[in-house]
Amino acid sequence: MEFQSQIKAIADKISNLKDKIETEESTKHAFVLPFINALGYDAFNPTEVVPEFTADLGLKKGEKVDYAIFQNNTPILIVECKNWKETLDNHNSQLFRYFHTTKTRFALLTNGIQYRFYTDLEQPNKMDEKPFLEFDITKIKDNEIHEISKFHKSNFDVDKIVNNASALKYTKEIKKCIAEELMVPTHDFVKLFANRVYSGRLTEKVMEEFTEIVQKAFNQTVSEKVNDRLNAALNKEAEKQQLDTIEVKEEECKIVTTDEELDGYRIVVAILRRKLPVNRIVYRDTQSYFGILLDNNNRKPLCRLHLNAGTKYIGLIDKDKNETREVIQSVDDIYQFEEVLLNTVDFYID
Incomplete structure (x- = not known):
C-alpha cells in the first residue's frame, strides 16, 4: 500500500x-x-x-x-x-x-x-x-x-x-x-463468423451485410456481459441486505418488553418531564438492557434499566456517556436517583 x-x-x-x-x-x-x-x-x-x-x-x-x-x-x-x-x-x-x-x-x-x-x-x-x-x-x-x-x-x-x-x-x-475489430471489423474477422453461420456463397453483398451483423452482435455481447456482471453485483448486494434485514428481525423477535420495564420507563418520564416534554423521552428495548433515550437518539442515553436478571440495576450515565450501575430492589427505587437523572438531561440541553 x-x-x-x-x-x-x-x-x-x-x-x-x-x-x-x-x-x-x-x-x-x-x-x-x-x-x-x-x-x-x-x-x-x-x-x-x-x-x-x-x-x-x-x-x-x-x-x-x-x-x-x-x-x-x-x-x-x-x-x-x-x-x-x-x-x-x-x-x-x-x-x-x-x-x-x-x-x-x-x-x-x-x-x-x-x-x-x-x-x-x-x-x-x-x-x-x-x-x-x-x-x-x-x-x-x-x-x-x-x-x-x-x-x-x-x-x-x-x-x-x-x-x-x-x-x-x-x-x-x-x-x-x-x-479495433469492434470499431471496424476486418474482412477476415467477418468471414470467420459468417462461415460458421451462413451456408451460402459469401458474395460482396453478403459480406457487407455480415459486417454490420458481426459488429452489432459483438457490441451486444459486450453490453450483455457488462449488464450480467452489474446485475450479479446488484443481486449480491440485495441478498446481503435481505440477510441483514432477516437478522435484525430475528433479533427483534427475541426482545420481549416486560410490564416491569414499562413501569420503570413511566417512573423515569415522571421524573424527567420537569425538564423535558414527554414526547422527547423515548425507550428502546434491546436484548441486554432497556434503554431510555433523549429524542430517540442512541448518542443521547438518559439511563438504562437492567431488570431481567436475578439482580436488578439502573444504569446511570455521566457526562462522558459512561454507565454506572446501581442495584435496585424494584422499579420504585428509581425515585432515589431523581437528582442524577435530572442532571443527565443537562449534559445534552447545555
Missing part, C-alpha cells in the same frame, strides 16, 4: 506542476527521479543510479543514456527521458541502440507522464519494437501499479519479470486488436 500511495502522490504532483515545467532537465528532476526513488533506488547514490550512463556504440563514442539503475554492480534498467510535452513515438530507436550495448534486459522510455518498458522477447539482446508495459501515470490503474512494483528494488527478479512480460505484451496487443 505504501508503494501505491507513492505512485499516486507522484501522479498528483505531475497534475499540479506540469504546466510550470518547461525543459527536459526539469522533467527529469520533477517527475522521473521521484519515480525512480519510489522504486526503492537512491537517485543520489551513484552505485545505484548512474546519470548520463555511457553506452558507446562500436566506433561511435560518447553515446549516453539519461540513467542506468544498477544492482550488484550490474545495470538492470536503462532510462531515456524526454520533455513531458514530447511524444515518445519517435524516440524508441535511440533507446534501441543503447539497449544493444548494455547488459541490461530492460529499458524504459518516458517523458515523466507516459512510461514504456521494453525487453528482448523476440531476439536476445535486441530490444523489441513494442513495449511490454505501457501506462500514463496520471491515469494509473491498480493492476498497472502491481506490474510496476515488480521493478522495485526489494522485488526485482529478472526471470520473473521476463516470463510475465510476454503475457503482458501479447495480451495488450490482442486487446488492441479486439477493440
Whole structure:
C-alpha cells in the first residue's frame, strides 16, 4: 500500500506542476527521479543510479543514456527521458541502440507522464519494437501499479519479470486488436463468423451485410456481459441486505418488553418531564438492557434499566456517556436517583 500511495502522490504532483515545467532537465528532476526513488533506488547514490550512463556504440563514442539503475554492480534498467510535452513515438530507436550495448534486459522510455518498458522477447539482446508495459501515470490503474512494483528494488527478479512480460505484451496487443475489430471489423474477422453461420456463397453483398451483423452482435455481447456482471453485483448486494434485514428481525423477535420495564420507563418520564416534554423521552428495548433515550437518539442515553436478571440495576450515565450501575430492589427505587437523572438531561440541553 505504501508503494501505491507513492505512485499516486507522484501522479498528483505531475497534475499540479506540469504546466510550470518547461525543459527536459526539469522533467527529469520533477517527475522521473521521484519515480525512480519510489522504486526503492537512491537517485543520489551513484552505485545505484548512474546519470548520463555511457553506452558507446562500436566506433561511435560518447553515446549516453539519461540513467542506468544498477544492482550488484550490474545495470538492470536503462532510462531515456524526454520533455513531458514530447511524444515518445519517435524516440524508441535511440533507446534501441543503447539497449544493444548494455547488459541490461530492460529499458524504459518516458517523458515523466507516459512510461514504456521494453525487453528482448523476440531476439536476445535486441530490444523489441513494442513495449511490454505501457501506462500514463496520471491515469494509473491498480493492476498497472502491481506490474510496476515488480521493478522495485526489494522485488526485482529478472526471470520473473521476463516470463510475465510476454503475457503482458501479447495480451495488450490482442486487446488492441479486439477493440479495433469492434470499431471496424476486418474482412477476415467477418468471414470467420459468417462461415460458421451462413451456408451460402459469401458474395460482396453478403459480406457487407455480415459486417454490420458481426459488429452489432459483438457490441451486444459486450453490453450483455457488462449488464450480467452489474446485475450479479446488484443481486449480491440485495441478498446481503435481505440477510441483514432477516437478522435484525430475528433479533427483534427475541426482545420481549416486560410490564416491569414499562413501569420503570413511566417512573423515569415522571421524573424527567420537569425538564423535558414527554414526547422527547423515548425507550428502546434491546436484548441486554432497556434503554431510555433523549429524542430517540442512541448518542443521547438518559439511563438504562437492567431488570431481567436475578439482580436488578439502573444504569446511570455521566457526562462522558459512561454507565454506572446501581442495584435496585424494584422499579420504585428509581425515585432515589431523581437528582442524577435530572442532571443527565443537562449534559445534552447545555
